[in-house]
Amino acid sequence: MSGRNTALTPPEDAAAPVRHPDAPAPGELLGAHYEHCFGCGGGQPHGLHLQARAGDGVSVTAEFTVRPAHQGAPGLAHGGVLATALDETLGSLNWLLRVIAVTGRLETDFVRPVPVGTVLRLEAEVTAVAGRKIYGTAVGRIGGPGGPVAVRADALFIEVKVDHFIDNGRPEEIRAAMADPDQVRRARAFEVNP
Secondary structure, three states: OOOOOHHHOOOOOOEOOOOOOOOOOOOOEOOOOOOOOOOOOOOOOOOOOOEEEEOOOOEEEEEEEOOHHHEOOOOEEOHHHHHHHHHHHHHHHHHHHOOOEEEEEEEEEEOOOOEOOOEEEEEEEEEEEEOOEEEEEEEEEEOOOOOOEEEEEEEEEEEOOOHHHHHHOOHHHHHHHHOOOOHHHHHHOOOOOO
């Protein structure tokens, strides 16, 4: 993608991403990282309910159906909703690295309108890692893997410690997430979003 911001270009000494040995297997559904997440949580009635699956290497695929609650212009998905879908898909990649990271920068290209009722297929991959910086790219296609490109994004995620969320989140939600007896769900609750 030409004309990209240099903040989204990995430095020359960046490393290739390495999938964590305990990462979900290719094809495995990742599930919601947090029940109340607007992007992937089932507890959000108007959320995207995005379903992400682990791919090969450090990649994921995801899908969501654009519903009437996601409109901007009449009958078309809101651009912010599409950016959220890209951000959520890119954020899911961090689970394959087994790091907690937040979005530092997201640059989105809107290529074509996405009508309500459309299934948007998203594909994302980590392209490089440099220290705490994780670089990724994603594309969203209308209708499936061979469908026309509707949106694209490049992103920079920054690895953080769980204290980032504890220090900045609303105490009642933080306490509830930390009290979850399921160790994996507890860890995943803090995996994405600034």
